[in-house]
Amino acid sequence: MTEAIKVTVWNEGRHEKEHEEVAKVYPNGIHTVIADGLKAHGFTNVRTATLDEPEHGLTDAVLADTDVLLWWGHMAHGDVRDEIVDKVHARVLDGMGLIVLHSGHFSKIFKRLMGSTCNLKWREEGEKERVWVVESGHPIAQGLGEYFELENAEMYGERFDIPAPDTLVFVSWFEGGEVFRSGCCYHRGLGKIFYFRPGHETYPIYYNETVRKVLANAVGWAAPSGGPAPQFGNVKPIEKLGA
Amino acid sequence: MTEAIKVTVWNEGRHEKEHEEVAKVYPNGIHTVIADGLKAHGFTNVRTATLDEPEHGLTDAVLADTDVLLWWGHMAHGDVRDEIVDKVHARVLDGMGLIVLHSGHFSKIFKRLMGSTCNLKWREEGEKERVWVVESGHPIAQGLGEYFELENAEMYGERFDIPAPDTLVFVSWFEGGEVFRSGCCYHRGLGKIFYFRPGHETYPIYYNETVRKVLANAVGWAAPSGGPAPQFGNVKPIEKLGA
Amino acid sequence: MTEAIKVTVWNEGRHEKEHEEVAKVYPNGIHTVIADGLKAHGFTNVRTATLDEPEHGLTDAVLADTDVLLWWGHMAHGDVRDEIVDKVHARVLDGMGLIVLHSGHFSKIFKRLMGSTCNLKWREEGEKERVWVVESGHPIAQGLGEYFELENAEMYGERFDIPAPDTLVFVSWFEGGEVFRSGCCYHRGLGKIFYFRPGHETYPIYYNETVRKVLANAVGWAAPSGGPAPQFGNVKPIEKLGA
Amino acid sequence: MTEAIKVTVWNEGRHEKEHEEVAKVYPNGIHTVIADGLKAHGFTNVRTATLDEPEHGLTDAVLADTDVLLWWGHMAHGDVRDEIVDKVHARVLDGMGLIVLHSGHFSKIFKRLMGSTCNLKWREEGEKERVWVVESGHPIAQGLGEYFELENAEMYGERFDIPAPDTLVFVSWFEGGEVFRSGCCYHRGLGKIFYFRPGHETYPIYYNETVRKVLANAVGWAAPSGGPAPQFGNVKPIEKLGA
Numbered sequence: 012m013t014e015a016i017k018v019t020v021w022n023e024g025r026h027e028k029e030h031e032e033v034a035k036v037y038p039n040g041i042h043t044v045i046a047d048g049l050k051a052h053g054f055t056n057v058r059t060a061t062l063d064e065p066e067h068g069l070t071d072a073v074l075a076d077t078d079v080l081l082w083w084g085h086m087a088h089g090d091v092r093d094e095i096v097d098k099v100h101a102r103v104l105d106g107m108g109l110i111v112l113h114s115g116h117f118s119k120i121f122k123r124l125m126g127s128t129c130n131l132k133w134r135e136e137g138e139k140e141r142v143w144v145v146e147s148g149h150p151i152a153q154g155l156g157e158y159f160e161l162e163n164a165e166m167y168g169e170r171f172d173i174p175a176p177d178t179l180v181f182v183s184w185f186e187g188g189e190v191f192r193s194g195c196c197y198h199r200g201l202g203k204i205f206y207f208r209p210g211h212e213t214y215p216i217y218y219n220e221t222v223r224k225v226l227a228n229a230v231g232w233a234a235p236s237g238g239p240a241p242q243f244g245n246v247k248p249i250e251k252l253g254a
Numbered sequence: 255m256t257e258a259i260k261v262t263v264w265n266e267g268r269h270e271k272e273h274e275e276v277a278k279v280y281p282n283g284i285h286t287v288i289a290d291g292l293k294a295h296g297f298t299n300v301r302t303a304t305l306d307e308p309e310h311g312l313t314d315a316v317l318a319d320t321d322v323l324l325w326w327g328h329m330a331h332g333d334v335r336d337e338i339v340d341k342v343h344a345r346v347l348d349g350m351g352l353i354v355l356h357s358g359h360f361s362k363i364f365k366r367l368m369g370s371t372c373n374l375k376w377r378e379e380g381e382k383e384r385v386w387v388v389e390s391g392h393p394i395a396q397g398l399g400e401y402f403e404l405e406n407a408e409m410y411g412e413r414f415d416i417p418a419p420d421t422l423v424f425v426s427w428f429e430g431g432e433v434f435r436s437g438c439c440y441h442r443g444l445g446k447i448f449y450f451r452p453g454h455e456t457y458p459i460y461y462n463e464t465v466r467k468v469l470a471n472a473v474g475w476a477a478p479s480g481g482p483a484p485q486f487g488n489v490k491p492i493e494k495l496g497a
Numbered sequence: 498m499t500e501a502i503k504v505t506v507w508n509e510g511r512h513e514k515e516h517e518e519v520a521k522v523y524p525n526g527i528h529t530v531i532a533d534g535l536k537a538h539g540f541t542n543v544r545t546a547t548l549d550e551p552e553h554g555l556t557d558a559v560l561a562d563t564d565v566l567l568w569w570g571h572m573a574h575g576d577v578r579d580e581i582v583d584k585v586h587a588r589v590l591d592g593m594g595l596i597v598l599h600s601g602h603f604s605k606i607f608k609r610l611m612g613s614t615c616n617l618k619w620r621e622e623g624e625k626e627r628v629w630v631v632e633s634g635h636p637i638a639q640g641l642g643e644y645f646e647l648e649n650a651e652m653y654g655e656r657f658d659i660p661a662p663d664t665l666v667f668v669s670w671f672e673g674g675e676v677f678r679s680g681c682c683y684h685r686g687l688g689k690i691f692y693f694r695p696g697h698e699t700y701p702i703y704y705n706e707t708v709r710k711v712l713a714n715a716v717g718w719a720a721p722s723g724g725p726a727p728q729f730g731n732v733k734p735i736e737k738l739g740a
Numbered sequence: 741m742t743e744a745i746k747v748t749v750w751n752e753g754r755h756e757k758e759h760e761e762v763a764k765v766y767p768n769g770i771h772t773v774i775a776d777g778l779k780a781h782g783f784t785n786v787r788t789a790t791l792d793e794p795e796h797g798l799t800d801a802v803l804a805d806t807d808v809l810l811w812w813g814h815m816a817h818g819d820v821r822d823e824i825v826d827k828v829h830a831r832v833l834d835g836m837g838l839i840v841l842h843s844g845h846f847s848k849i850f851k852r853l854m855g856s857t858c859n860l861k862w863r864e865e866g867e868k869e870r871v872w873v874v875e876s877g878h879p880i881a882q883g884l885g886e887y888f889e890l891e892n893a894e895m896y897g898e899r900f901d902i903p904a905p906d907t908l909v910f911v912s913w914f915e916g917g918e919v920f921r922s923g924c925c926y927h928r929g930l931g932k933i934f935y936f937r938p939g940h941e942t943y944p945i946y947y948n949e950t951v952r953k954v955l956a957n958a959v960g961w962a963a964p965s966g967g968p969a970p971q972f973g974n975v976k977p978i979e980k981l982g983a
Contacts, residue, residue, distance in 0.1 A: 089404055104370060104415070106634065126369040127347055127442050130486040138491070143898045144725055145920050148592065148687040152724035157899060166491075169872045169911065170484035170886060172347070172443055177418060178663065178684075179904065180912060183921045185492030190872050190911045190919050198664075199370050201634040238638035239630055241413035243373040248381070248409075248430030261879055349877065386655045386676050391835065391930040395967035400656060412629045413643060418665065421906065421927075425655065425668060425676045433629050433668045433676050441907075444877040480880035482873055590856055590901070595742070612855040613833055613928050616972040624977070652977075654972035658929055663904060673977030685856050686901055727899035729859040734867070734895075734916030 013053040013227075016234045019071065019077040020046045023084040024061035026212045033106070033212045041083050041210075044217045045112075045226065052227035062087060067095050074098055079108035079230045082115045085212060099158050104200025105240075108233025113191065113210030116171075121206070124199050125173050131191070132168035138186040140164035142193055142209065146180045151194060151205065151228045159221040165211050167191045183208060194225070196232070201240065203233040256296040256470075259477045262320040263289045264312065266327040267304035269455045271399045276455045284326050284453075287460045288355075288469065295470035305330060310338050317341055322351035322473045325358045328455060339363050347443025348483075351476025353469065356453030359414075362448040364449070367442050368416050374434070381429035383407035385436055385452065393474035394437060394448065394471045402464040408454050410434045416449070426451060436470070439475070444483065499539040500719045505563040506532045507555065509570040510547035512698045519569075519698045520673075527569050530703045531598075531712065538713035548573060553581050560584055565594035565716045568601045571698060582606050590686025591726075594719025596712065599696030602657075607692070610685050611659050616678070618654035623674040626650035628679055628695065632666045637680060637691065637714045645707040651697050653677045659692070669694060680711070687726065689719040742782040742956075745963045748806040749775045750798065752813040753790035755941045762941045770812050770939075773946045774841075774955065781956035791816060795826050803827055808837035808959045811844045814941060825849050833929025834969075837962025839955065842939030846901075850935070853928050854902050860920070861897035867915040869893035871922055871946045873939065875909045880923060880934065888950040894940050896920045902935070912937060923954070925961075930969065932962040 022042035026033040037044055040060040049057050060068025062084075074080075081098065084091070096119045102107050103124065111121045116129045140161040144152045168189030174197070181194030193208035207225060210216045217223070265285035269276040280287055285302040292300050303311025305327075317323075323342065327334070339362045344369065346352050354364045359372045383404040387395045411432030417440070424437030436451035450468060453459045460466070508528035512519040518623070523530055528545040535543050546554025548570075560566075566585065582605045589595050589610065599608045602615045626647040630638045654675030660683070669681030679694035693711060696702045701710070743771045751771035755762040760792070768771055771788040778786050789797025791813075803809075809828065825848045832838050832853065840850045855905045869890040873881045897918030903926070908925030922937035936954060946952070 048419070113555055124369040126367040128486075130484070132486060132489045134489055134491060136491065141917055145898050145900070145919075145921065146684060146728060146904065147724040147899055148684050148689055148722055149724060150722045153722050157723050157725045157727060168489065170482075170486075170876055171874070171875050172484065172486070174440070174442060175420060175875065175908065176814060179908065182921075183897065184919045186912060188870055188913060190870075190874075190913045192874065192911075197417070197418060198287065198632060198634050203634055236639050238633040238635060238637045239413075239641050239643045241373070241415065241633060241643060243371075243375060243413075245409065246375045246377055248377060248379065384674055388655050388657070388676075388678065389661065389927060390656055390967040390970060391927050391932055393965045393967055394966060396965050398968055400968045400970060412631050412668065413633055417593070418632065422661065422665070425678075427670060427674060427676045431627055431670055433631075433670045435631065435668075441877045442877060446877055479877055479879045479882050481876040481878060482884050482886045484876060484886060610855040612853040616970070618972060618975045620975055620977060622977065635911075656968075656972075658924070658970065658972070660903065660928060661906060683903070685903060708979065725899075727859070727901065729857075729861060729899075729901070732861045732863055732897065734863060734865065 013231065014055050015163065016054060016056065016230060017076055017078045018049055018054055018081070018230055019073060020058045020081045021059065021083065022059065022166050023062050023087050024063060026085065036213055036215050041212065041217060045081060047218060047225055047228060048223035049082045051223065054227070054230065062090060067091060069095055069099060071098065074102045077107055078235055079110065079233045081110045081112060082118055083112045083210065084118045085114040091119050092163060096123060100124065101204035103204065106201035106235040108202060108230070108235065109204045110229050110233060111204065111206045113208060116206065118132045127174060128172045131171045132185060132189065134166040135248050137163035138166055141184040142181050143184065144180065145182050146178055149178055149180050151180050151225060152226055153228050155221065160217060161209060161219065162213050164209065165214070167208055201235070201238060205229045205233055255297050256474060259297060259299065259473060260319055260321045261292055261297055261300045261324070261473055262316060263300065263302045263324045264326065265302065265304050266330050267306060268330050269328065279456055279458050284455065284460060288324060291460060291466035292470055292473060294466065297470070297473065305333060310334060312338055312342060314341065317345045320350055321478055322353065323352045323475045324355060325361055325363065326355045326453065327361045328357040331361050334362050339366060344365065347446035348446065349444035350480040351445060351448045351473070351478065352478070353472050354447065354449045354478060356451060359449065364416065367447060370417060371415045372416045375432065376407040377430060380406035381409055384427040385424050387423065388425050388426065389421055392421055392423050393475045394423050394468060396471050397467055398464065404452060404459060404462065406457050410451055438457070444481060448472045448476055499717065500541050502540060502542065502716060503562055503564045504535055504540055504543045504567070504716055505559060506543065506545045506567045507569065508545065508547050509573050510549060511573050512571065515681035522699055527698065527703060531567060531569070534703060535713055535716060537709065540713070540716065548576060553577060555581055555585060557584065563593055564721055565596065565719045567596045567598060568604055568606060569598045569696065570604045571600040574604050577605050582609060586610065589688035589690065592687035592721040594688060594716070594721065595690045596715050596719060597690065597692045599694060602692065610690060613660060614658045615709050617657045618675060620652040622672060623649035624652055627670040628667050630666065631668050632664055635664055636665050636718045637666050637711060639714050640710055641707065647695060647702060647705065649700050650695065651700070653694055658731065687721070687724060691715045691719055699738045742960065743784050745781055745783060745785065745959060746800060746805055746807045747778055747786045747810070747959055748865070749786065749788045749792050749810045750812065751788065752816050753792060754816050755814065765942055765944050770941065770946060774810060774812070777946060777952035778956055778959060780952065783956070783959065791819060796820060798824055798828060800827065803831045806836055807964055808839065808962045810839045810841060811847055811849060812841045812939065813847045814843035817847050820848050825852060829853065832931035832933065835930035835964040837931060837964065838933045838934065839958050839962060840935045842937060845935065853933060856903060857901045860900045861918060863895040863916060866892035867895055868955065870913040871910050872913065874911050875907055878907055878909045879961045880909050880954060882957050883953055884950065890945060890948065891937060892943050893938065894943070896937055930964070930967055934958045934962055
């Protein structure tokens with residue numbers, strides 16, 4: 012089943028070109044490392060796409076052929092064209108899974124889907140993060156321990172201005188005194204959305220084995236379920252009193 | 255407390271001018287009848303606003319002075335200017351309550367806040383609707399019976415393409431065979447949102463005593479709670495290991 | 498994956514022995530027909546258990562070897578021994594999936610897990626039920642249409658005294674004027690629980706192909722996810738300021 | 741409105757008699773200090789009740805005359821008689837608010853209402869707790885800052901084995917590396933339940949002004965809403981096709 016899921020990993024891909032320190036950690040781009048992690052967990056159908064490709068690499072053909080899209084962006088959210096956001100939005104509501112990573116909380120697509128500012132507190136001091144599982148029976152927690160640690164992480168702190176998730180899977184603890192809802196599941200339309208906090212452009216988060224395991228679990232969870240596409244609009248009565 | 259809540263009832267207000275049959279039911283506009291219903295329940299601070307006023311009647315001053323905004327629109331959603339929608343959106347996230355009525359499901363502000371199409375099935379045959387209370391302990395159900403009936407209603411049917419509500423208060427039954435999540439509560443930012451299905455431009459729904467009771471309850475529930483306004487952005491650590 | 502899931506179908510099994518009309522519909526017991534339906538959907542590891550077996554057929558060995566338990570009971574809820582209910586309860590919290598069928602709403606195990614009366618309205622007049630999908634993207638809706646119909650069903654009506662489900666998948670419409678939350682998902686401990694309304698001892702509901710499809714989907718969804726078993730009790734600090 | 745709410749503060753009341761160090765902090769019992777805090781916030785109708793009174797102080801008359809019950813217990817959960825728990829349970833489902841404090845997570849009434857073990861991690865080292873507001877728009881957050889601190893607290897850590905709350909208001913951070921869902925709202929039957937983590941028998945938590953503010957807010961939120969009492973059982977059809 013894992014093999015059949017078609018995954019597209021999207022990355023802004025600017026940091027890697029512009030900042031040497033990012034290029035050292037992710038010489039071929041964050042997307043390639045995320046894709047490698049998924050392949051290591053048995054996904055064979057994984058492509059990547061980046062901001063500076065035509066249509067940001069998200070053509071109609073690519074979107075139609077994608078079951079789950081992962082989204083990493085940070086410094087260039089504003090450069091993502093609205094008509095591409097429209098298409099991604101429509102595809103999510105149509106059933107495509109979406110996994111929003113770290114600074115993607117401020118991406119156009121996530122804000123569009125959430126309807127709120129998606130704002131938060133942050134601090135970049137390489138402090139320790141401990142990610143706790145709070146919904147142990149959820150498929151995204153499969154194979155994890157009760158918590159996992161990231162030795163050096165950017166802090167994200169509450170209040171995280173999102174709708175309360177349908178299911179809250181992870182809550183993070185930070186050395187400096189904050190907490191954060193780090194793993195948040197949503198249904199929107201026919202699509203499933205997972206926001207996952209860990210990640211950064213210079214901390215090597217996406218090489219972490221537990222982070223990779225979570226992403227693999229999340230892709231499995233977010234893949235389309237094959238439920239009924241609703242018929243909208245004016246409909247005839249199926250039953251009518253006295254008919 | 256009821257007296258202190260500042261309410262603004264917004265109405266598109268076009269139907270009443272253009273369709274004689276609407277004008278018969280709501281000669282002074284739907285907004286005036288909704289406002290009268292609230293006044294009958296003890297709200298003394300109720301103003302109205304309509305699409306064709308300057309800034310749609312929703313100036314910065316009006317929005318700043320509004321605790322709860324009720325929204326009725328149908329035929330002219332597209333004429334609501336985006337910059338006004340931006341302001342209403344910001345005010346909801348800042349704490350203003352919003353009550354979206356009936357065909358307001360397709361308003362820009364509701365779609366913006368929900369992040370989904372908000373589409374549904376509909377049929378206009380004056381069929382019977384029975385609105386059932388499914389969360390009996392919720393304040394919006396105060397003083398109601400287990401259900402109430404509308405003899406002639408436009409049908410709205412599932413799939414209603416909304417995020418699952420934080421609290422589902424009402425589910426409607428329709429004569430023709432459909433069901434609908436008719437009373438849906440959401441938190442977004444500091445604001446509380448209530449979607450309420452009943453309503454129509456020619457059926458005299460907003461004269462109905464139970465509907466008026468629900469709207470009064472909803473205004474009480476949606477009024478700002480006075481919780482903490484979050485600080486966003488870069489923050490200092492309050493605790494630091496070894497500090 | 499389906500093949501690997503170990504399923505136990507539990508049935509009270511009294512109706513079939515005591516009422517000729519039930520025996521006509523389910524000559525070998527409701528459990529055998531439910532089991533057949535699952536086998537038809539590819540589950541190969543399906544056993545059954547009934548009330549009048551030793552330990553109600555739910556020995557420690559059977560429970561330990563069960564991934565998902567389906568529960569049908571009606572006239573003899575009180576005869577289920579509390580120590581067996583204790584064991585089933587513990588197994589659910591430990592990760593075993595539980596699917597509660599129809600009149601099982603009043604079973605000891607469901608009431609224990611819900612913490613409320615689980616009471617409802619009912620009427621037995623063979624009226625039509627239409628089961629609507631309201632969360633189209635949920636795995637339990639896989640392969641279904643927007644709704645399915647049961648021509649002759651016992652009515653169950655709201656207020657259904659349950660905790661609001663984590664996910665509401667189905668809402669039923671009944672000919673006589675009621676609605677019902679018919680497909681309700683819960684997480685409790687490590688276990689997943691699905692309440693599914695359709696079913697009866699004389700209407701041949703469990704021969705219905707769509708009902709069988711739903712049960713197969715539900716078993717797949719409720720199977721244990723393999724998340725972390727929590728450690729409870731007194732723990733050492735992992736971090737300590739100044740340590 | 742605050743004045744009209746009838747509050748009963750229940751306390752086990754054993755620690756204070758048996759442990760000198762508890763008696764020093766709460767010489768007249770924890771219940772009296774909690775009651776004082778509510779009175780300081782305008783509640784005038786506040787009584788107390790304790791385990792060693794006849795019927796634990798929770799006679800039918802007292803329960804019938806209580807809008808919101810606060811529950812503090814720790815060392816003697818097992819001494820609470822089941823028939824009293826039955827009555828409290830029934831009253832909650834009938835609409836009485838219930839606020840469960842700290843170690844009350846293991847009380848019979850809370851476990852009964854939750855249906856899970858309600859187990860957790862704990863550590864008693866007087867470490868710092870920071871309680872963060874995560875649902876800023878909820879009435880229980882009224883008048884608070886974004887977080888409040890308790891300098892010396894017993895740690896409670898996740899996994900907290902509860903059903904996901906209907907609304908999660910607070911999440912705690914602990915110095916030693918844990919997080920906890922510290923403010924959890926539930927609807928059960930007609931009743932509203934709030935679990936609030938802070939509290940202890942020797943740390944003077946219930947003298948803390950912010951804690952007192954939270955309890956006052958929680959009582960206001962949990963007071964009965966006056967929704968419809970459901971009719972259960974066999975009902976006549978209100979509509980019947982062709983009738």
